Amino acid sequence: MSHEPEPIVIDVDTGIDDALALLYACAAPAAEILGVSTVVGNVDLNAATRNTRAVLALAGRGDIPVWPGAASPLSSASADARHVHGESGLGHAVLPEPPEPASRTHAVDAIVAAAHAHAGRLILVATGPLTNVALAVMREPELPSLVKRFVIMGGAYAESGNVTPSAEFNIWHDPEAARIVFRAFGGVGGASMVAVGLDVTRKMTFDEKDVAAFAASAAGKPKGAALTRFIEDASRFYFERMEASQGRRHLVMHDPLAVAVALDPTLVETRRAAVDVETSGRLTTGATIADWRGQWGRLANTEVAVSVDAERARKMFFEAMLRLAEGRSR
Numbered sequence: 001m002s003h004e005p006e007p008i009v010i011d012v013d014t015g016i017d018d019a020l021a022l023l024y025a026c027a028a029p030a031a032e033i034l035g036v037s038t039v040v041g042n043v044d045l046n047a048a049t050r051n052t053r054a055v056l057a058l059a060g061r062g063d064i065p066v067w068p069g070a071a072s073p074l075s076s077a078s079a080d081a082r083h084v085h086g087e088s089g090l091g092h093a094v095l096p097e098p099p100e101p102a103s104r105t106h107a108v109d110a111i112v113a114a115a116h117a118h119a120g121r122l123i124l125v126a127t128g129p130l131t132n133v134a135l136a137v138m139r140e141p142e143l144p145s146l147v148k149r150f151v152i153m154g155g156a157y158a159e160s161g162n163v164t165p166s167a168e169f170n171i172w173h174d175p176e177a178a179r180i181v182f183r184a185f186g187g188v189g190g191a192s193m194v195a196v197g198l199d200v201t202r203k204m205t206f207d208e209k210d211v212a213a214f215a216a217s218a219a220g221k222p223k224g225a226a227l228t229r230f231i232e233d234a235s236r237f238y239f240e241r242m243e244a245s246q247g248r249r250h251l252v253m254h255d256p257l258a259v260a261v262a263l264d265p266t267l268v269e270t271r272r273a274a275v276d277v278e279t280s281g282r283l284t285t286g287a288t289i290a291d292w293r294g295q296w297g298r299l300a301n302t303e304v305a306v307s308v309d310a311e312r313a314r315k316m317f318f319e320a321m322l323r324l325a326e327g328r329s330r
């Protein structure tokens with residue numbers, strides 16, 4: 001793994017776990033965050049953009065450009081996930097209005113420009129629906145051969161979905177976009193996609209005991225109080241929702257794991273497969289279908305994460321939060 005910080009663009013639909021993923025990236029020595037693009041998903045575009053700016057300011061990284069992208073999916077009407085992330089998208093957390101405005105550059109222009117400027121070196125991570133990435137590959141078909149690594153939080157490959165029995169939210173929210181992206185990557189000379197799906201993210205969770213332990217370790221640190229308050233208030237909403245729906249107070253670290261894998265691929269084991277997306281199934285729209293046995297006779301386009309060192313990933317997350325509490329973002 002290189003020790004020079006790697007240029008990274010993160011595409012988010014900032015909700016609670018996207019916010020935690022952004023905090024993680026801000027504290028990761030391996031990441032040179034070129035910018036964060038926003039997309040409709042958990043919440044509407046304006047909320048996702050505002051939340052992203054506020055979270056970056058909390059991390060002391062208000063200097064990172066935030067590029068607004070698609071306000072609606074390519075697919076027909078879809079639903080948000082405010083029932084999981086709260087009306088604002090950040091649960092019970094309240095962050096001040098960030099001083100820095102969003103950039104006037106559109107996400108798609110920014111992603112394509114970053115890929116050209118850092119050809120062969122850019123790491124692209126998507127932790128929301130793939131609308132912006134689909135528009136980017138339509139704008140620049142060479143995108144898959146320009147990026148070094150493309151990691152998504154998305155899909156369910158041998159696991160049940162979280163929106164329907166077969167579909168994970170990020171794919172379900174814009175299945176047409178997801179299908180375009182899966183079909184664009186993995187060709188000859190192009191990077192494969194690394195799919196961090198529910199199969200592995202469900203193994204990386206934290207609970208109130210973990211939050212209390214972090215609070216104790218961050219006490220007295222320069223940014224400890226603000227960071228602890230945010231993590232407590234954002235995660236408490238999620239705990240309440242999970243308890244109501246699944247009887248267990250925990251937070252599934254979907255998006256932080258995707259960012260962690262993008263910066264340290266050794267956290268997961270992957271298996272190559274041709275993956276495609278169902279876009280018109282009466283019961284299965286948004287399902288990610290992995291052709292494990294090569295029955296389609298297509299080139300494999302995806303490295304599907306099939307196992308994860310969840311303990312190490314969780315430890316890395318809270319160590320990163322402590323660095324932020326100490327005021328040590330990159």
Ligand code: RIB
Binds near residue numbers: 013127255
């Ligand atoms: O299914 C989980 C994914 O959907 C996460 O990215 C979460 O933020 C939501 O966007």
Ligand code: CA
Binds near residue numbers: 015255
């Ligand atoms: Ca997300």
